[in-house]
Amino acid sequence: MANLKQLAAKEDLLTGGHRACAGCAAPIIVRQVLLAAEHPVVVGSATGCLEVTTTLFPYTAWKVPFIHNAFENSAATVSGVEAAYQSLKRQGKYDKEVRFIAFGGDGGTYDIGLQSLSGAMERGHQMLYICYDNHAYMNTGIQRSSATPLGAHTTTSPAGKVIPGKKQYRKDLTAIMVAHNIPYVAQTSVSHWRDLVTKVKKALDTPGPTFINVLSPCRLGWGFKPEDTIELAREAVENCFWPLYEVENGVYKLTYKPKEKKPVVDWLKKQTRFRHLFKPGNEELLAKVQEYIDTEWEKLLQKCGVE
Amino acid sequence: MATKELVARTGNEAMAEAMRQINPDVVAAYPITPATEIVQLFSAYVADGLVDTEFVTVESEHSAMSACVGASTAGARVMTGTSSQGLILMAEILYIAAGLRCPIVLAEVNRALSSPINIHCDHSDTMSVRDSGWIQIFSENSQEAYDNMIQAVRIAEHMDVRLPVMVTTDGFIISHGLEAISLLEDKEVQDFIGPYKAAYSLLDVEKPITVGGLDFTDFYFEHRRQTAEAMQNAKKVILDVGREFGEKFGRSYGFFEGYKLEDAEIALVLLGSTAGTARVAVDQLRAAGVKCGLLKLRVFRPFPAAELAEALKHLKAIAVMDRSDSLSTAGGPLFTDVRSALYDLPERPAIVNYIYGLGGRDITVEDLEGIYRELQRISGGGQVQETIQYLGVRE
């Protein structure tokens, strides 16, 4: 495993000058992913914050080949790129060793792009799909997605006089991807660079389709100060809202276990999207948020065979 | 020029055969009636090692076109096939394929659109994406479908064009109708289309490009203007390729084909398989001394407006036959384009529109004779009673 000095010796393949908000996690994730790659990569992205901020014509922040097609088809698009690669290689018209990475936000992955992702994974393309999960449709101005946590305020699940934010629990996309029986699925966080880089490297070295879900705090959508991006991600790992684990050929492994599982309230309090949960009358909902994390964490520990 | 034995092929078989001979690098496709056979036959070619193609068995037509765009931007020669709901599920990405200047060739089998769901022929599907930036070529029969597929590769890939092409047949009427056709040798097809030269490739990792970036108000218009120019350029290329095909293989193609049109006073303008029925009607009426003719349009996009005006200007009355309805109340899509093309003529023919054959409703020689009789009445000074009429629907 490379240390930061070794990684820093590599060329940064995403340049500055992109238009992501100050403190945005998505470009940090991309930088870490590209640093992990040991082969040339071709990258695709769904429509979303990452895509619009990095490819505003005539400028591109990408120093690797990049394609954006539409919102719901990042996986299908990259599967086509990979198919061209396989075909041209088999015909002796291309001889380089290349890796393929598709990015999507949670909107483009959990929701509108789920079918495209499922199809591409089932077909067995040599590609890594990375979801940067920031819990809502941030590019269009913070609308709820199926990745938005219970109780969170978004512009389409607003905390109103009658309804206190999102009424549903999050979809467990990582579990859905595990159910595809692909060789490698992992969950990681922008805060844990070593965990992220290790998993990306592992995924890129795995023959066949792989999937990594990355927690990507959004200062605008979550409501926190830009300098706290990494800290918020770290806390989500520490309180087990976002556990770090991997599933290799069906075998679960916890890649990080917090020394002490912190209560989720401290994390919630730091984000304006959960502010209303602390008003009188929402005690039950607040308890449900914690309860859900506890249940899911216990289930995961069991799957990982951890006491 | 090779003289070939005729073989029996349905439209779908003819298109699949052309695809085998073209031997594209990538095909991404999804089955849909009545185009399913094309995908099935091609799968068998892949399974039997008859092609070099990487066949991507996608989970939807949307992903089919998405994968085609990915493969095309990665420097591959790419083909697909679909119909009806499948084509309009692709619609979003059809526009993107054209905008990204991907020379993809699509075998499209014309079929009605839901609702109600219907699997039979009309042109609603193809017409619904007529402004997507795809070149649209209609075929009258299996032979034309086969020939058009081969020409489509040359047209799409021409450096002045670089636009995707859809070649259409009429669902069931052509797709499943067995016909005697002449096939080219594999080598003849390969020599005609030549090796694929990508304008750019994502796989060129030493020269990384960004495809599909975001344009604001300062660049979007310029990029759309380029696509319009490519469509303009396609007109010459379509004619050149059609001529060259004729010189090599004996069957020439242009934007359209006239039948007894030159000395005609009245004529029908139509697309696709109905042309065969119309020829019979023309012959019968000609035998009875009626100066009637036919113009079968082959290329709907780009729309050969000036050429059509020139070919139709001597007529007294025209009926435009639309096998789809725009539901605009102002006529079918072919009618509005043809009528617009005639507007600048100093003396315009009278023009009427018949919307017919929706959902596979039969059109007969007698139906068309009736229209010619009506055109005769109009050309003889009679008033146009209804400009737009529905033909063959029960009142």
Added chain:
Amino acid sequence: MTKGWKELPEGGLITEAGNAHKYETGDWRNLRPVHNPEKCINCLFCWIYCPDSAIIVKDGKVVGIDYAHCKGCGICARECPDRVKAIEMVDESEFE
């Protein structure tokens, strides 16, 4: 004068990799990270967590900050270990 449609690459292609570097986002900044090399232990956390590739590292050492692109988010200062704190966020007005 911005190029006309005849001069632009077709299909909206961007052929110059990483040319966003020419676009400066430094003027978005309200707070400027000021790096103190004397305190710095070169753990490079600031570098790995910078969204704008604005921490300049040479031979494993932080040698400066790319103010042309730094948006002043402050992640670098926040992630600098508590016992080190080699980056300080200073109001831009102090540099005017």
